[in-house]
Amino acid sequence: MKFLQSLENVVTPTNGWAATAGAMVAPIFQYFYGSDRRDILVLLLIMIALDWVTGIHAAKKRMTYSSEYGLSRIPRTLFLLALPAVGNLLDRVMGTPGFLFYGVTFGLIYHTWTSLTANAHRAGWPMPKSIVNLVGSEIKAKTERSMRQKGE
Known part of the structure:
Protein backbone atom coordinates (compact mmCIF):
# COMPACT_ATOMS: atom_id res chain seq x y z
CA MET A 1 0.00 0.00 0.00
CA LYS A 2 2.84 2.40 0.84
CA PHE A 3 4.37 1.71 -2.59
CA LEU A 4 1.15 2.71 -4.37
CA GLN A 5 0.90 5.91 -2.34
CA SER A 6 4.43 6.87 -3.37
CA LEU A 7 3.35 6.63 -7.02
CA GLU A 8 0.88 9.51 -6.57
CA ASN A 9 3.66 12.01 -7.19
CA VAL A 10 5.02 10.11 -10.17
CA VAL A 11 1.81 9.31 -12.04
CA THR A 12 0.62 12.81 -12.91
CA PRO A 13 -0.76 14.24 -16.15
CA THR A 14 2.35 16.40 -16.58
CA ASN A 15 4.68 13.42 -16.24
CA GLY A 16 2.46 11.48 -18.62
CA TRP A 17 2.73 14.21 -21.26
CA ALA A 18 6.50 14.43 -20.79
CA ALA A 19 6.87 10.65 -21.15
CA THR A 20 4.71 10.68 -24.28
CA ALA A 21 6.72 13.53 -25.81
CA GLY A 22 9.95 11.71 -25.01
CA ALA A 23 8.67 8.48 -26.53
CA MET A 24 7.75 10.35 -29.70
CA VAL A 25 10.93 12.46 -30.00
CA ALA A 26 13.50 9.78 -29.11
CA PRO A 27 13.04 7.76 -32.32
CA ILE A 28 13.39 10.96 -34.36
CA PHE A 29 16.73 11.74 -32.70
CA GLN A 30 17.84 8.14 -33.20
CA TYR A 31 16.90 8.35 -36.89
CA PHE A 32 18.81 11.60 -37.45
CA TYR A 33 21.84 10.92 -35.27
CA GLY A 34 22.05 7.13 -35.12
CA SER A 35 21.81 4.83 -32.14
Whole structure:
Protein backbone atom coordinates (compact mmCIF):
# COMPACT_ATOMS: atom_id res chain seq x y z
CA MET A 1 0.00 0.00 0.00
CA LYS A 2 2.84 2.40 0.84
CA PHE A 3 4.37 1.71 -2.59
CA LEU A 4 1.15 2.71 -4.37
CA GLN A 5 0.90 5.91 -2.34
CA SER A 6 4.43 6.87 -3.37
CA LEU A 7 3.35 6.63 -7.02
CA GLU A 8 0.88 9.51 -6.57
CA ASN A 9 3.66 12.01 -7.19
CA VAL A 10 5.02 10.11 -10.17
CA VAL A 11 1.81 9.31 -12.04
CA THR A 12 0.62 12.81 -12.91
CA PRO A 13 -0.76 14.24 -16.15
CA THR A 14 2.35 16.40 -16.58
CA ASN A 15 4.68 13.42 -16.24
CA GLY A 16 2.46 11.48 -18.62
CA TRP A 17 2.73 14.21 -21.26
CA ALA A 18 6.50 14.43 -20.79
CA ALA A 19 6.87 10.65 -21.15
CA THR A 20 4.71 10.68 -24.28
CA ALA A 21 6.72 13.53 -25.81
CA GLY A 22 9.95 11.71 -25.01
CA ALA A 23 8.67 8.48 -26.53
CA MET A 24 7.75 10.35 -29.70
CA VAL A 25 10.93 12.46 -30.00
CA ALA A 26 13.50 9.78 -29.11
CA PRO A 27 13.04 7.76 -32.32
CA ILE A 28 13.39 10.96 -34.36
CA PHE A 29 16.73 11.74 -32.70
CA GLN A 30 17.84 8.14 -33.20
CA TYR A 31 16.90 8.35 -36.89
CA PHE A 32 18.81 11.60 -37.45
CA TYR A 33 21.84 10.92 -35.27
CA GLY A 34 22.05 7.13 -35.12
CA SER A 35 21.81 4.83 -32.14
CA ASP A 36 24.34 4.70 -29.30
CA ARG A 37 25.72 8.15 -30.07
CA ARG A 38 24.27 10.02 -27.13
CA ASP A 39 27.60 10.53 -25.37
CA ILE A 40 29.28 12.35 -28.25
CA LEU A 41 26.16 14.44 -28.86
CA VAL A 42 25.95 15.38 -25.18
CA LEU A 43 29.63 16.37 -25.36
CA LEU A 44 28.90 18.55 -28.39
CA LEU A 45 25.93 20.17 -26.61
CA ILE A 46 28.03 20.87 -23.51
CA MET A 47 30.78 22.41 -25.65
CA ILE A 48 28.26 24.62 -27.47
CA ALA A 49 26.74 25.71 -24.14
CA LEU A 50 30.20 26.54 -22.76
CA ASP A 51 30.98 28.48 -25.93
CA TRP A 52 27.83 30.56 -25.39
CA VAL A 53 28.67 31.17 -21.72
CA THR A 54 32.28 32.15 -22.36
CA GLY A 55 31.29 34.25 -25.39
CA ILE A 56 28.75 36.23 -23.38
CA HIS A 57 31.26 36.86 -20.58
CA ALA A 58 33.98 37.90 -23.02
CA ALA A 59 31.62 40.25 -24.86
CA LYS A 60 30.39 41.83 -21.64
CA LYS A 61 33.94 42.34 -20.41
CA ARG A 62 34.94 43.95 -23.72
CA MET A 63 31.72 46.01 -23.78
CA THR A 64 30.74 44.54 -27.17
CA TYR A 65 27.71 42.52 -26.04
CA SER A 66 24.56 43.16 -28.03
CA SER A 67 21.36 41.17 -28.07
CA GLU A 68 21.27 41.34 -31.89
CA TYR A 69 24.63 39.59 -32.11
CA GLY A 70 23.55 37.02 -29.53
CA LEU A 71 20.30 36.31 -31.37
CA SER A 72 22.19 35.90 -34.64
CA ARG A 73 24.08 33.02 -33.03
CA ILE A 74 20.90 30.92 -32.69
CA PRO A 75 20.76 29.93 -36.40
CA ARG A 76 24.50 29.17 -36.25
CA THR A 77 23.93 26.87 -33.28
CA LEU A 78 21.05 25.11 -35.04
CA PHE A 79 23.31 24.65 -38.07
CA LEU A 80 26.04 23.15 -35.87
CA LEU A 81 23.52 20.71 -34.40
CA ALA A 82 22.22 19.74 -37.84
CA LEU A 83 25.63 18.89 -39.34
CA PRO A 84 26.11 15.61 -37.41
CA ALA A 85 22.63 14.53 -38.54
CA VAL A 86 23.60 15.23 -42.15
CA GLY A 87 26.80 13.22 -41.64
CA ASN A 88 24.81 10.33 -40.18
CA LEU A 89 22.30 10.36 -43.06
CA LEU A 90 25.13 10.46 -45.62
CA ASP A 91 26.79 7.52 -43.82
CA ARG A 92 23.53 5.62 -44.09
CA VAL A 93 23.17 6.40 -47.80
CA MET A 94 26.79 5.51 -48.58
CA GLY A 95 26.90 2.50 -46.28
CA THR A 96 29.81 3.78 -44.22
CA PRO A 97 29.79 2.94 -40.49
CA GLY A 98 29.76 6.41 -38.97
CA PHE A 99 32.76 7.78 -40.86
CA LEU A 100 31.15 11.10 -41.78
CA PHE A 101 29.12 11.39 -38.58
CA TYR A 102 32.16 11.04 -36.33
CA GLY A 103 34.40 13.12 -38.59
CA VAL A 104 31.93 16.00 -38.67
CA THR A 105 31.10 15.75 -34.97
CA PHE A 106 34.72 15.61 -33.78
CA GLY A 107 35.54 18.51 -36.12
CA LEU A 108 32.72 20.56 -34.60
CA ILE A 109 33.83 19.66 -31.08
CA TYR A 110 37.38 20.79 -31.85
CA HIS A 111 36.18 24.01 -33.51
CA THR A 112 33.87 24.76 -30.57
CA TRP A 113 36.66 23.97 -28.09
CA THR A 114 38.97 26.52 -29.74
CA SER A 115 36.18 29.10 -29.74
CA LEU A 116 35.23 28.62 -26.09
CA THR A 117 38.87 28.56 -25.02
CA ALA A 118 39.54 31.83 -26.85
CA ASN A 119 36.40 33.33 -25.31
CA ALA A 120 37.49 32.24 -21.83
CA HIS A 121 40.90 33.84 -22.38
CA ARG A 122 39.28 37.06 -23.62
CA ALA A 123 37.00 37.03 -20.56
CA GLY A 124 40.12 37.01 -18.40
CA TRP A 125 39.66 33.53 -17.01
CA PRO A 126 42.85 31.67 -16.07
CA MET A 127 44.24 29.64 -18.94
CA PRO A 128 47.49 27.69 -19.26
CA LYS A 129 49.99 29.42 -21.55
CA SER A 130 50.28 26.33 -23.76
CA ILE A 131 46.51 26.39 -24.42
CA VAL A 132 46.58 30.14 -25.16
CA ASN A 133 49.36 29.50 -27.69
CA LEU A 134 47.36 26.67 -29.25
CA VAL A 135 44.32 28.87 -29.90
CA GLY A 136 46.22 32.12 -30.51
CA SER A 137 44.83 32.64 -34.02
CA GLU A 138 41.25 32.26 -32.74
CA ILE A 139 41.95 34.77 -29.94
CA LYS A 140 43.34 37.21 -32.51
CA ALA A 141 40.32 36.75 -34.83
CA LYS A 142 37.84 37.25 -31.98
CA THR A 143 39.69 40.34 -30.74
CA GLU A 144 39.69 41.89 -34.22
CA ARG A 145 35.96 41.17 -34.67
CA SER A 146 35.27 42.68 -31.25
CA MET A 147 37.17 45.85 -32.17
CA ARG A 148 35.19 46.15 -35.43
CA GLN A 149 31.93 45.84 -33.47
CA LYS A 150 32.99 48.63 -31.15
CA GLY A 151 34.00 50.75 -34.13
CA GLU A 152 37.62 51.07 -33.08
